[in-house]
Amino acid sequence: MVRRGLERQVADATVTSVEVHNTRSVRRHPDGTAGFAARLVGRRLGSARRRGKYLWLPLHPLPATDAVLAHLGMSGQLLVRPTGGAAERHLRVRLVLQPGAGSPLDLRFVDQRTFGGLSVAPLAVSLADGACVPEPVRHIGVDPLEESFDAAQVGHRLSRRRTGVKRALLDQALLSGVGNIYADEALWRARLHYARPTETLRRREVSTLLSALREVLVEALEEGGTSFDSLYVDVDGQPGYFERSLAVYGRADRPCPRCATPVRRDPFMNRSSYTCPRCQPRPRRSRW
DNA sequence: ATCGTAGCCTGGAGGC
DNA sequence: TGCCTCCAGGCTACGA
Numbered sequence: 001m002v003r004r005g006l007e008r009q010v011a012d013a014t015v016t017s018v019e020v021h022n023t024r025s026v027r028r029h030p031d032g033t034a035g036f037a038a039r040l041v042g043r044r045l046g047s048a049r050r051r052g053k054y055l056w057l058p059l060h061p062l063p064a065t066d067a068v069l070a071h072l073g074m075s076g077q078l079l080v081r082p083t084g085g086a087a088e089r090h091l092r093v094r095l096v097l098q099p100g101a102g103s104p105l106d107l108r109f110v111d112q113r114t115f116g117g118l119s120v121a122p123l124a125v126s127l128a129d130g131a132c133v134p135e136p137v138r139h140i141g142v143d144p145l146e147e148s149f150d151a152a153q154v155g156h157r158l159s160r161r162r163t164g165v166k167r168a169l170l171d172q173a174l175l176s177g178v179g180n181i182y183a184d185e186a187l188w189r190a191r192l193h194y195a196r197p198t199e200t201l202r203r204r205e206v207s208t209l210l211s212a213l214r215e216v217l218v219e220a221l222e223e224g225g226t227s228f229d230s231l232y233v234d235v236d237g238q239p240g241y242f243e244r245s246l247a248v249y250g251r252a253d254r255p256c257p258r259c260a261t262p263v264r265r266d267p268f269m270n271r272s273s274y275t276c277p278r279c280q281p282r283p284r285r286s287r288w
Numbered sequence: 289a290t291c292g293t294a295g296c297c298t299g300g301a302g303g304c
Numbered sequence: 305t306g307c308c309t310c311c312a313g314g315c316t317a318c319g320a
Binding site: 026073077090112113114115161162163167269270 | 299
Binding site for chain 3: 053074116170179181271
């Protein structure tokens, strides 16, 4: 969703200046804030690409050898605004852009929790599919919504793991774009418990799970994309669009939409997992 | 090589 | 009312 917006508004614009409001947001940049800015000013932005939570714009002239890379963390947003407007509360980085025609624009990186960040990174060959991606994305698996996503291959690699199925889903090297929410929702749809050992999954179950995952991601995207913030933002008591379509996530003690059994919340990896105890019984052998 | 855990960070919710 | 603690999560560093 973010990517689509960028595609339309900033492709081919030239960076005229850079402001870093919080150095933590560029902490991964190898030569610091100054280097980050120096590598951007005067460059022209190419079309936006995405893999998992990473989003980048190649930097022209062609052939691009580097890109400006954003990691959205859990609360990061990239906003396009007319230059000169009021700063958002958590504005971290502002790139001023001159489009081919029209007045200047801001590309703003807004991030409450500063888990995300921006950097300029060299392009490299992806280990997952051979595509041209920024170096920090090299080891990241293909997103289930990308064309090059190979469900058979991912399924095969998944079942060779020796871990709990949810851990595997959250491993960005295996596949990307799946966080805690989408993992829980897909497991519920596939009627699998999060602690099910990957090596006991039948081929059928793996393919059901990957289809469910894809469905969840497609639906979330259709609903306008979701950021964790949208779960909070509703100050006026209006439930977020995405929240309404969740079957189990964040719904402890409320009825399972399929069988009405109260949803259960378990601690998992210092976080939570939500399951329907009836649709997704804990396996006798279980593995986190 | 593979798997598991702690910690990073901010602010909203809820307890007292 | 205002403080305090808990909790959310993608990723990395590090330990087993």
